[in-house]
């Protein structure tokens with residue numbers, strides 16, 4: 287990935303970040319990079335994620351998925367980091383295999399998928415690092431039951447990716463299911479380039495080596511200066527802008543195929559940096575669509591945002607037919623790709639003209655190599671930002687409260703959090 291932070295620099299019109307302060311920040315980046323390199327060398331928790339391009343074994347993954355490689359539909363049952371990485375890769379790339387990501391427990395939605403798909407030609411990819419996530423286990427029990435009701439032997443159509451131990455590991459052992467391990471030291475949201483994100487990619491026939499090569503190439507750019515390393519340039523600029531009031535980061539790829547990537551980024555950025563009252567709020571947007579919903583706010587609303595654009599240089603294009611409507615003649619001479627590019631250039635310039643900081647991230651095209659680089663680059667940008675914020679990038683203790691309350695409410699044990707739910711202050715306004 288290439289990163290252009292030009293529109294994030296301070297100008298008369300824009301409260302961005304000055305070149306001088308970026309140079310001052312670069313010494314912190316150098317120190318942070320040393321810390322990151324040390325963490326990678328020592329395979330420390332979290333930092334180990336940045337070693338995945340060298341650790342992940344595509345042959346092991348392909349061998350494990352072999353029994354279900356013929357699936358026409360793949361249900362991935364997992365949530366958060368156990369779903370978003372795989373969904374980002376498979377939703378960005380073409381495949382004959384349909385992928386369904388069951389990362390919610392909305393009964394109507396789950397049922398609609400199970401009823402519309404013939405389960406004979408389907409398979410189950412159940413993923414949970416902890417092996418204890420309620421939503422994932424509940425959905426797995428529901429899907430398994432649906433397979434049984436359809437007379438399909440789920441033990442022949444299921445692959446499990448989970449940790450060393452836990453209920454899901456026990457189930458895999460008990461039924462001798464094909465399984466893979468979530469690598470040690472790799473938090474969910476940093477696991478896209480491991481079996482967690484790549485089992486679905488393998489079943490869909492995607493080029494696992496190219497994904498890892500793209501990531502490895504990005505790894506080679508990790509040096510101690512934001513002026514040499516695209517990932518660090520992005521992480522440092524986002525951090526510096528947040529320090530100057532840009533508490534919101536709108537991730538706006540100009541490619542439908544990258545819509546799920548914006549969801550993946552939202553978990554990475556929010557769950558990693560949202561600590562100790564700090565953090566930058568990620569917002570999922572999509573170009574050009576959100577020019578017609580969010581742009582008004584991004585351009586004329588509060589100066590509290592960084593807008594991050596993702597653009598691609600190449601891709602399939604399609605001509606816009608000629609028309610005899612004179613007002614539309616300018617369209618007839620163009621293609622959809624040219625219109626998309628013009629809209630991006632115009633939107634980027636409109637924010638710069640309004641003094642709204644924005645950053646451009648460029649990919650050659652949307653393919654495995656570039657996706658591997660983007661995922662790795664943004665993970666490295668996040669790890670660097672975590673060092674600059676001085677937060678523990680790799681834990682997410684704040685999510686445990688609601689999990690305990692949920693278990694308590696369902697009779698899964700005594701939890702003070704569950705009692706606190708009953709103490710809700712009410713001020714109902716009824717129709």
Ligand SMILES: O=P(O)(O)OC[C@H]1O[C@](O)(CO)[C@@H](O)[C@@H]1O
Pocket residue numbers: 365366367368413414415416417418419422474475557682685
């Ligand atoms: O992979 P697991 O353990 O099922 O967790 C799923 C997701 O839930 C979280 O723990 C948050 O609740 C995320 O960090 C993680 O990606």
